[in-house]
Amino acid sequence: MKITIVDYNSGNLSSVINSFKEVAKDKVNIEVTGDLNKIKSSDKVVLPGQGSFKSCVDALNKINGLTEALHEFAMNNKKPLLGICVGLQMFADIGYEETETKGLGWISGKVSKIDNQNGKYKLPHIGWNQINIVKQSKIFENIKNNSHMYFVHSYEFIPEDKNVISATTDYSSNIVCSVETENIFGTQFHPEKSDKLGLKIIDNFINI
Amino acid sequence: MLKNRIIPCLDVKNGRVVKGVNFVDLKDAGDPVEQAKIYSDGGADEICFLDITASNENRDTIYNVVERTSKKCFVPLTVGGGVRSIDDINKLLNCGADKVSINTAAVENPKVILDSSKKFGSQCIVVAIDAKKNGDKWEIFTHGGRNNSGLDALEYAKKMEDNGAGELLVTSMDRDGTQIGYDVDLMSKIASKVNIPLIASGGVGNLDHLVDGIKLGNASAVLAASIFHYGKHSVQEAKEYLDSKGIPVRI
Numbered sequence: 001m002k003i004t005i006v007d008y009n010s011g012n013l014s015s016v017i018n019s020f021k022e023v024a025k026d027k028v029n030i031e032v033t034g035d036l037n038k039i040k041s042s043d044k045v046v047l048p049g050q051g052s053f054k055s056c057v058d059a060l061n062k063i064n065g066l067t068e069a070l071h072e073f074a075m076n077n078k079k080p081l082l083g084i085c086v087g088l089q090m091f092a093d094i095g096y097e098e099t100e101t102k103g104l105g106w107i108s109g110k111v112s113k114i115d116n117q118n119g120k121y122k123l124p125h126i127g128w129n130q131i132n133i134v135k136q137s138k139i140f141e142n143i144k145n146n147s148h149m150y151f152v153h154s155y156e157f158i159p160e161d162k163n164v165i166s167a168t169t170d171y172s173s174n175i176v177c178s179v180e181t182e183n184i185f186g187t188q189f190h191p192e193k194s195d196k197l198g199l200k201i202i203d204n205f206i207n208i
Numbered sequence: 209m210l211k212n213r214i215i216p217c218l219d220v221k222n223g224r225v226v227k228g229v230n231f232v233d234l235k236d237a238g239d240p241v242e243q244a245k246i247y248s249d250g251g252a253d254e255i256c257f258l259d260i261t262a263s264n265e266n267r268d269t270i271y272n273v274v275e276r277t278s279k280k281c282f283v284p285l286t287v288g289g290g291v292r293s294i295d296d297i298n299k300l301l302n303c304g305a306d307k308v309s310i311n312t313a314a315v316e317n318p319k320v321i322l323d324s325s326k327k328f329g330s331q332c333i334v335v336a337i338d339a340k341k342n343g344d345k346w347e348i349f350t351h352g353g354r355n356n357s358g359l360d361a362l363e364y365a366k367k368m369e370d371n372g373a374g375e376l377l378v379t380s381m382d383r384d385g386t387q388i389g390y391d392v393d394l395m396s397k398i399a400s401k402v403n404i405p406l407i408a409s410g411g412v413g414n415l416d417h418l419v420d421g422i423k424l425g426n427a428s429a430v431l432a433a434s435i436f437h438y439g440k441h442s443v444q445e446a447k448e449y450l451d452s453k454g455i456p457v458r459i
C-alpha cells in the first residue's frame with residue numbers, strides 16, 4: 001500500500017511524516033510529494049494544513065493541476081483521504097480567514113472564526129480537549145468517547161449537513177472536530193501530536 | 209473542556225541536558241531525547257527545549273536533538289533559545305519542532321514575529337517574555353536576562369499579540385531559579401491584557417505553585433523545569449495534584 005502525504009509547500013510537515021512513519025513501520029510505503037502522478041497512483045492521501053485557510057488554498061492552487069488531482073482522487077475515484085486541521089477546513093465551500101476564500105467544496109459549509117464570547121475564550125484554541133464522538137467513524141475504531149486530542153486553531157468548520165460530523169469538542173460551543181462522509185475523513189485536531197491515541201487514529205486510517 | 213497544560217522544560221547545552229531527570233534506568237542521562245521521552249510517556253502535554261548553547265559553532269547541535277526527539281515523542285515540541293531569524297525558525301520546524309519560542313529577536317525586531325507568523329502560521333510562534341519588576345511595572349529583559357530593554361511588559365505583550373504571536377511564554381526574572389513560585393501578579397495582568405494563551409514560567413518550587421499559576425495567574429499552561437528534575441515530582445504526580453485541586457488536566 002502507498003500513502004501520500006501531500007506536500008504543497010505550506011507549513012511544516014515533519015510531525016505528520018514522523019507519526020505516519022512511526023505507525024506504518026515497514027508495512028506501508030509513505031510518500032511525501034506534490035507530484036500529481038504519484039498522488040493519483042496512491043491508495044490513500046493525507047492532506048495536512050497549517051497557517052491560514054487562505055494561505056493553504058493559495059499554496060494548493062500554486063501547484064498546477066493539484067486541486068484537480070485531489071478532486072479526482074477523492075470525489076471521482078472515492079479513495080480514502082484524510083484532511084488534518086486546515087486540510088479538513090479546506091473541504092468547505094468557503095473560508096473567512098484573512099479574506100473570503102473559496103475552498104475545495106467537497107463538503108458544503110463554511111469556515112468561520114470561533115466565537116470567543118467577547119474574550120471569554122482565548123484564541124487560538126490551543127491544547128488538549130476531549131472529543132465527543134457523535135457518530136461511529138472508521139478512524140475512531142478503539143478510540144473511547146471523551147478521549148483527549150491536541151488542538152490548535154482559531155477557525156471552525158461549519159458543515160451544512162450535520163450528518164457528516166463524527167465528533168465535536170466543547171470550546172465556546174460544540175465545535176466540529178471530525179468529519180466522515182464516504183471515503184473522506186477529516187480531523188480538526190492533530191492526531192500526529194495527540195500521543196498514543198492520535199497514533200491509533202492514524203493507524204485506523206492506514207487500516208481502512 | 210480544554211485542559212490546562214503542564215510543560216516540562218529541559219535546558220540543553222551543546223546537545224546535552226544541563227539538568228535533568230536522574231533515573232537509574234537511563235542509558236544516557238544527558239541525552240535530551242531520552243529525557244523528553246520519559247516526560248511524554250509520563251503524560252507531559254508538551255515538551256520544551258531551551259537551548260542555552262553559548263558558542264555559535266555548537267549551535268547546530270540543537271537541530272540534531274530536535275530531529276531525534278520528534279521521531280520518538282508525539283506530543284507538541286517547543287524549542288527556544290537563540291532563535292533569531294526566519295531561517296532559524298524554518299530549520300527548527302523542518303527538524304520536527306512544532307513551535308519555536310522567540311525572545312531577544314522579537315524585542316530587537318518585532319517584525320520578525322509579524323513575518324514569521326504570516327509565513328508559518330501563528331500556531332507555531334511563541335513569544336518568550338522575560339520580565340522584571342521595576343516599581344509598579346514590569347520591564348522586558350533580553351539576552352537571557354542580562355539587558356534591560358526598558359519596554360513595558362504589558363504593552364509589549366499586547367503588541368506581540370497584534371503582531372501575530374500564537375502564545376506568550378512569560379518568565380518572571382525575579383522569580384526564575386528561586387523556587388518561591390510564579391509572579392502571579394505579572395501573569396494575571398498580562399493574561400487579562402491579551403486574548404492569546406499564556407504559559408507561566410519562572411519560580412516553581414512545589415506543586416502548589418503550579419496550582420497558583422493557573423488559579424491566580426490565569427495561565428493556560430504552566431512550565432516548570434527543576435521540580436521535574438532528579439525525580440522530585442513526576443508529571444503524573446503534578447497532574448493528579450492539579451486534578452485534586454479542581455483544575456482540569458488531561459489524565
